Amino acid sequence: MKARWLVMSATGAVVALSSFSLLGGFGEKVDFNTQVKPILNKSCITCHGGVKKASNFSLLFKEEAFAPAKSGHPAIVPGDADKSELIRRLTATDPDERMPLDGPPMKPEDIETLRKWIDQGAEWGDHWAYQTPETPSVPSVGTIWSRMGLTNHPETDWSTNEIDRFVIAKLHTTEAPGGGTLMPATIADKATLLRRVSLDLTGLPPTEAEASAFLHDASPRAYEKLVDRLLASPAFGEKWAGMWLDLARYADTKGYERDPGRSIWRYRDYLIKAFNSDKPYDQFLTEQLAGDLMPQATDEQFIATGFHRNTMNNDEGGTQDEEFRVASVIDRVNTTWDVFQGTTFGCVQCHSHPYDPFRHDEYYKYMAFFNNARDEDVTTDTPTLRFYKGADSAKLVQLRSFVQKTCPDRSRANAEARRVELLARTMEPKINSHDFDQHQNAALLDAKFFGIMDKGTARLKNVTLTGRTRLYLAWGTSAPDAQLTFRLDNPAGRVLATAMAPKTGNQWKDSVQVISLPNVAGRHTLFLSLNSPTKPKDWVMIKWVSFQPALAPQAEATLLSLLNTHPEQTPIMLDGQGDLARKTHVFTRGSWLTPGKEVQPDVPHSLPPMDVDGQKLPRNRLGLAQWMTRPDHPLTARVAVNRFWEQLFGTGLVETVEDMGTQGIQPTHRELLDWLATTFVQEDGWKMKALLKRIVLSSTYRQRSDVTKQLVREDPYNHYFARGPRVRLAAEQVRDQALVVSGLLSRKMYGPSVMPMQPDGIWQSPYSGESWVLAKGEDAHRRALYTYWKRTAPYPSMITFDSPSREFCQIRRLRTNTPLQALVTLNDPVYVEAAQRLADYMAIHGKTPAQQLQAGFHRLMLRELAPKKLAILTKLYQDTEVYYAQNPAEAGKLLASATASPKQAALTVTANAMMNLDEVITKD
Amino acid sequence: MNKLQQELQQAALQRDTRRHFLQTCSTGLGAMALGSILGSCGSLFGRDEKVAASLANADYDPMAAPMDPRLSQFAPKAKRVIYIHMAGSPSQLELFDYKPELMKYNGKDCPQELLTGKKFAFIRGVPKMLGSTANFRQHGQSGAWISDYMPHLQTVADELTFIKSMHTDQFNHAPAQLLMHTGSARLGRPSMGSWVTYGLGSENDNLPGFIVLASGGKQPDAGKSVWGSGFLPTVYQGVQCRTDGDPVLYVSDPNGMPRDIRKQTIEAINQINQQEYEAAKDPEILTRISQYEMAFKMQTSVPDAMAISGEPQYILDAYGVDPKKGSFARNCLLARRLVERGVRFVQLFDWGWDTHGTSKDTSVDIGLQMKCKESDQAVAALINDLKQRGMLDDTLVVWGGEFGRTPMQENRDGQTQSFHGRDHHLDAFTVFMAGGGLKKGLSYGETDPIGYYAVKDKVHIHDLQATILHQMGFDHTKLTYHFQGRPFRLTDVAGKVVKGVIA
16 A cells, blocks of 8 residues: 655645545554554564564564464454454563563554554555656646746746755645745855856866856856756766766775776776766666677677676685675675665575565575676686787687688578677686696695696586587696696596697796597586696696687687787676576575575566566576666666765755665655656656756755755755755865866876875785886876775775775765865865965966955855955965065975965965865865 | 752753754854864863863853763763774683683584574584683682783783673674674764764864774774764764874875964864855854864874874883884874873774684684784783873773684684684673773673683673763763664663673
């Protein structure tokens, strides 16, 4: 049963009624979701829920709640509270019987609610967020006459679009602060709005040209034109990619103890391009989750799958690859839920969800979608997409067309060409050598790759050989005359092949070779043995093997030459087929070492099924993405619009952006959320720019953000939007703004991450020879999102301003306000340099100190400095100038210049002060 | 009770909610913030005078000046806390929980009844029991059991209060550390230091009220959330000081900017921000004003507090500090210097106590002894030093990990390991405390004969937290903060003060 809001608009007042309150007779009908479920969650479900089922009684799922408990009788008898054991136990006087056991008794009014609910039939309800949203009707505001344009009414005049009408309607409800007396604020002035919307849409303050264009545009559409320009700006994609990097847990290192580098910046560039090209959100989601599975996947779609290759990889010696492979898969499941479904799914790993309707085995069914990925925590971070350049790139084109043309089976020509191309581009499918077992005189060297010495043997299980007469082998050694033999089915079995290990200098260097195999049908176990008489103690290392069909000799040679190059690469997702397909099991109590029953890929039952109306979706990541982006999916669009709202207003419509479930904070404006979500899908076709434009054009967004005492008292956190957003800038914005106003910012886009100025001693990873190499030229002043991100030692000023360390997905940044932030913007050399350059600007944009200060402030805030504030800064300037005139050497130090003038030093100090003003580091 | 006392208490009661803060914050802080900048550097007033002076102002609201010192709910036994967290969790069975019975089972298979229904981080299948690798003797008049791993601690045995019956709910580091410090295993709750600072403010205008020092080469597993302020105002979060380079990043002024210019700069910034507040009324601006004041003061007081060069050689020797190197010992000395300067809550994290036995360094014999060698002398020295300065009575020192270690030898992946190690264990571990109004020379609580379960006088994490708050003068059920529609507290919905350890 669902609560619905009936909106009565005749007087502009909106009265919320739940539909069943019209039933009468019983008095108020108790609502399960809003009244009963919170009581159960608070008092009962710890022992009778997803984790524990004391006395075999659980309140998590409907069928469990009404099923007979250990006593043989159901605890709840719908329609009869007096006969319900649940009520008897809650009111029992014997402390051994009374629930909650060992806790304080439940409040009488809560018991009364439960009693009433049972008497009214104990109707179970599903949480709203798991029900497909319907488009709510938009409330009317003002009077019927004002809506027809016949008279004026302040609310009709104020509201620009539907968002505003939802907001006004909610402000008028009795549940709103002040009992419905609050009024929305007036629209902010142009300069404030310009800075606000520029920072919000592009992450940067406007350029002077942009400011001038907007401030001098008197047309009624000036603001909309500005919004269109900002949405079209390349900086737009950088800003929103920056947001997405937290969600994708993007970093330039692999994490854990050694935390070595990883080259995955192409994924970051994909995000920038995706936002800038206004890629529809459904496609954006699908490419990131399943780009590799899309038909004829493009490079861009492969790169997009880097989303889930940002999981950590443990290169520490002694760690088991399988353990960390599983950890990555689990992280992918949890992150997919966190980011796209706004649901904390992680706890289902060990047991059914304690509060939300997800069962333990559903976690593993869902995990099965991700469990086939070929990455296995190997130190090379494979699979990767390889980017051949120049002649190699031409070779690949030739190879592809040669295979296509010469394929004897014409119906398979395209598929065969694609197979060979993918082999060259991704080196997949291959078997990683950590899969070899039964080591004798052999070992996993540094727990990474298989090594074997003279007289060594090992086993490789279950390889399909039918039609595969070529063995590709990446290996190397320092030993001469090391001969490897492959035998079939047993250690003394038929010799399948022998080959001399390539002398690569040392075993860690590999060379890819191809060995011919005889025609063997079926699936077999192979046994390896090594004969290395000259240097018996030298290791031969094998990194991977791959069994492939034969190609024409010239094609094989070309392929081999490509595989032996070392082009740039980026990690991608790729699924294993055949021998490489994995089975998925439930992990008993969440541990990968205790597998339970096998499961098939599927989605939780409390959400719409994957197959509807005879349409079957494939049970892989692509099918999963198609399911998530189907219009009837209750979560995907809601979660997306809530996130964008949160980015613009500082707080989501559901404040817990990470959790829309029963444990999340319930939305203040659920109708608005649903309206935005359904409009986003149905009208905007998932276009993010359209959604953002709708929100920033609303009067709700454009309100003044300064507050009255009444507002602070009644709605301290602005949950009802009777004022505009006023929040501290995000870490990236603090830095980027300083670089923009000082003229230092490089607009260079894309490419490997850069290392701007950073204090010594920040990087302290053990066993890592990597160091911070200061960027040269314009790379020292790129936008913050291009800063090299080391997980165990992130860029300090970013962390100080609340960036997460990106080990795991972080849905929401909490905003803190600390003295350490002050020290960054006061003293960090990055900000001192910015102050010097802003001072240069001030010097040439004014004659008197007052003019210069105004120029600097205008550059920052696009408006005049109020006289009182100007007086304070002028005094600072004058006092400082006197000091530097008396101490010219100090001025020289401050400006790092022998010819520094006291004026310039004083301007620098004043600029430094201005860049620390609350209004400057705040979006208001 | 005199009138001043009553007024003080009433004022203390007013701080309940942020909403209250927001209602009244416009009335006094502006003037106070500006008036007090730098003024108190010279300690014009003692703290008591300052409390009295602020109360003379009819509009005084404690939350309006969030770091002003405040009275606790009742007379505190401890005015400050030094919490020494051995991250990774030391083995109680090698250090304090003497179990001769366990030796008898050494090398035998663990009985199935101890394994059924249990979950371990790494133990799989049936592990072997592992007797203590250490030698135990009783020490001091109290006869406290302390193993030979900690020869220095043995000498202060009679100052210590052991709780040997600790237990927790979490057996992985990050959640267990979060539970220990925030009362919840999930991210987002305020840490103990934040609660205490929220309740009491700071005794020193020039230093943060809550300072964190980490050693052992790594941060705690749970990251900086273990000193975060959660939903409390962010002024209450712990401030981490580094032991190399600038003690706090960017604490040094730029070249060519003397202190006096920096002072004028910050005054100008705050005056303008005050004007901005009067227009925009956003309470975050007031917080920012106080943060800039604090930043300025920290610039001199932090390097001063962190400079151990002024300490006499005998003190350095007592702690075992190499002045050139950051170390746990140095952090112990710094902790004393910080509490001396009025810092309420000093949190020490030392990484490297996770003795699984996967290598020599993580074995309960060799590795654990090395960690003890690095830390034992300094902890004993800290206790002696506080005592000699007359500060031990009202300083509570707490030492412990986030959980205990198993009486079984770890058998990672079902295989016996080449070194002796113990897995994470939530049913029994030992914490010791000193000072702060506790019974000295007490061993409280017991585990069963093999040290598997705490059996007598069990103490849960929330009980320990309730006790620490009690010693600071707070009823843990009443030190609350209203958030998301209900009052929250450090101990969540649980916690009982362990009366048996209180003097």
